[in-house]
Amino acid sequence: MRRPLVGALATLLLTGATVGVGTTSAFATSQEKTDSKAALAVTAPADAPAAQAAVKPKAVDFAGTIALSNCSGSLIRMPNSADNDPALVMTNGHCLESGMPGPGEVVTDKPSSRTFSLLNSTAGKVATLRATKISYATMTDTDVTLYETNTTYAQIKQRYNINALSLSGDHPTAGSAIKVVSGYWKRIYSCNSDAFVYRLKEGEWTWKDSLRYTSACNTIGGTSGSPVIDVNSGKVVAINNTGNESGERCTVNNPCEVDEKGQVTVRKGINYAQQTYQITKCFGTGNKIDLGLPGCTLPKP
Numbered sequence: 235m236r237r238p239l240v241g242a243l244a245t246l247l248l249t250g251a252t253v254g255v256g257t258t259s260a261f262a263t264s265q266e267k268t269d270s271k272a273a274l275a276v277t278a279p280a281d282a283p284a285a286q287a288a289v290k291p292k293a294v295d296f297a298g299t300i301a302l303s304n305c306s307g308s309l310i311r312m313p314n315s316a317d318n319d320p321a322l323v324m325t326n327g328h329c330l331e332s333g334m335p336g337p338g339e340v341v342t343d344k345p346s347s348r349t350f351s352l353l354n355s356t357a358g359k360v361a362t363l364r365a366t367k368i369s370y371a372t373m374t375d376t377d378v379t380l381y382e383t384n385t386t387y388a389q390i391k392q393r394y395n396i397n398a399l400s401l402s403g404d405h406p407t408a409g410s411a412i413k414v415v416s417g418y419w420k421r422i423y424s425c426n427s428d429a430f431v432y433r434l435k436e437g438e439w440t441w442k443d444s445l446r447y448t449s450a451c452n453t454i455g456g457t458s459g460s461p462v463i464d465v466n467s468g469k470v471v472a473i474n475n476t477g478n479e480s481g482e483r484c485t486v487n488n489p490c491e492v493d494e495k496g497q498v499t500v501r502k503g504i505n506y507a508q509q510t511y512q513i514t515k516c517f518g519t520g521n522k523i524d525l526g527l528p529g530c531t532l533p534k535p
Contacts, residue, residue, distance in 0.1 A: 295355040299417035305329035308461040319521040325459030327373040341371040357420035402469035416457040425451035436489035477505030
């Protein structure tokens, strides 16, 4: 969770950065990703002994990202999602239109008519998607909201030629190159995953196994909910959500790390995301949330 947009705007204007249009919640983060290409290994020809495998760049762009009124987000699909399933939109729990869920609060299957701007590869708006319900939202253990829309993946592909981003079912690895793609600001941020934090505490909320970015990732208001994409797999591995702004200890906008022994570490200027692999274990046939599925560890109401 991060500072309000007014603070972010002041910072951007002072530094001469380009900003987008809209408002943001008081809690928002994202990582500065300047490199828009990732390396993928290509098998070397059999007749080239001892040859190094060639490297083919793979671009990460804005296609499938979402701009909300106050945050960023993404159009996502689970490993078992079908083309004719209703499409899902993911953002942070603290970006929920009804306000931030309190500690221990879980929202499921609540009607919603929220709208989202779907972006193409160059960050142009191609469609307005509409939710039918909040499938799941919480700020306990993680920081996520998942909306079910009134449009299927197949319809979105046919009408707008946009594919949803795939949510990885695997735990990410430390040191991997990642990109945070903000639909709100229309900016791509680049850095590496640095480590995983046993507990991340901010104000009243506590998150588990949070992904910490390397220091190259600086964040601003409005990027909360941005998908964190592993550049090797091209899949979403986390959702961007917070950073320590001023070095305070465990306060709002100043999360602190707590290890297994209870030792607290404050890292001013360092930013974090919440992993998303566990979400894939909690959605069944038809993209329906089912917190009773084997392996589902998301908090229950």
